[in-house]
Amino acid sequence: MRDPIINIIKNAVIDCKGKGLLSIETIPPIILEKPRREEFGDFSTNAAMLIAPKEGKAPRKVAEIILNKVVDTTGIIKKFEIAGPGFINIFIDEGHWRNVLKEIVLLNEKFGRLTIGKGKKIQVEFVSANPTGPLHIGHGRGAAVGDTLANILDAAGFEVIREYYINDRGRQIFILGQSVFLCYLRLLGRNVAFPEDFYKGEYIKDIAEEFLTKHGDKYKNVQLGFPECLHEFIDFSMRTILSWIERDIKDFGVDFDVWYSEKTLFDRKLVDKTISELKSKGVIYGNDGATWFRTTGFGDDKDRVLIKNDGSFTYFASDIAYHREKIERGFDTIIDIWGADHHGYESRIRAVLKALGYDDNILKIIFIQLVSLLRNGVPVPMGKREGEFVTLRQVIDEVGRDACRFFFLMRKSDAHLEFDLELAKKQAPENPVFYIQYAHARIANIIKHAEEKGMALPTHNDIDLSLLNQNEEMSIIKTLASFPDIIKDCALSLEPHRLTFYLQELAAIFHPYYNKNRVVSNDIPLSKARLFLCIAVKTVIKNGLSLLKVSAPEVM
């Protein structure tokens, strides 16, 4: 609906220019916005105010000149008004608004699907937690944001790949294997010391016990240090943890297209290849026995090590190969979702892309701020000691997947999030998940009631939508009609949280409407019209929730 209106305004301006009524050289982009207040119409534009200074005329006068030449080619505009300092307010014909309901019911689950991303490939890489421990709630937030964003981009027409990067080699994995190994020996009664930087969580013991069950005590008397069997421990531990991660991810409703192994980058010599490519560009140098990448030449604070002086590679070395791979795979946009504590990493990754000759705008990074859990208004302690953190699993088990996903999306991702466990569990309207789902279930019940009374469900030809003439009804219709715009905004700004706000708003106008008006009554035509409205509301709630992967119950 927006674009045709923009064109009408634009054509009027062009016409004015052609007739010498306006002398501007270039026409500013015409921006339509939805005014905050209803009396200002359905859309408004500040075009006249932008043009006015260049014309040396008053904005309202310019608006008048433009409106004199405006031709409504769509036939959906009721009137134009000049208001305030020079806004042009646009009022859409109500009949046209009502027809949106037919579109919604007709398109059903496809309402809200767009084509703006058509032909473009986007990769969203998220979670990517090291397989050295179970997923915690911070990962959960990243998963909710990444997966929902991917769903939204998909709805917007992009081809989306969801990817998890597994750090399945390197020092941390090695320490994991060592930790389990030592724990195994302890279980067998050997008195071994645990170094400071080893993993100590309860889960290490779980893995060690599992190892013991499967493989017995055959390594009971091996030498400490780096015995042959260590590789077996490393492999076993990592596989075990990965299986937990996969299970938690799946139960959280996320389905990755690709699990990308860091190790394969080395197996395929891509790390070496990337480094030699950089070398050929003259941005690599040796110092103190290490190999450095001159990232400062590309906006970073300091240069970074790729190969340590003990010959081992830093994670940064594989990251550059990985990001090079991402681009080589032909994505138009790559989105990395990182914990906010990694923000210092951004400039060095951008440096890589620039050094390799790519436009680093292709990379978008979303930072996920910390989550603090509250129970009865009191923060749940976590992260104090090693191994003492709240896992994603615990939260899913306690509050359920629906509330968990929704709550992670109630704030924009780079803001701290307070997650109230009691609120998330509450089956009451102050819980926004409940409130939205309840609107859906309520409508399902109305439909059921209508059917029980023998009322045939309304169809497109069998309905008089002009009976929906109350303010509340128009405002519901307009909110429903804006759903595709919300999807577009979320997709372009990469901010999925806007969807949760939208759904709360929709539920918040439906409930009062329900309370005030009877849908199914003896007035059959009116009942059908209202039922039709309700079906449209139900459809949009369901479509919105499904992007969040939150269920839309028929009965509550």
Added chain:
RNA sequence: GCGCCUGUAGCUCAGUUGGACAGAGCAACUGCCUUCUAAGCAGUGGGUCAGGGGUUCGAAUCCCUUCAGGCGCGCCA
């Protein structure tokens, strides 16, 4: 010290990318069920948009600066 993020109602946060008198949900008070789900609704109070300066016809939004909080500044991830 340098860099990034944050600062909006008592609390938790939105704010359409610079627009029209600053919004919502909690919490607090006051009301509403012989009707399709009261698991709901209606009403009331509540603000120096951290402070100061600047740009602009117009600023919570952009620039500078001060203050407060968080994070980062490793041949860790």
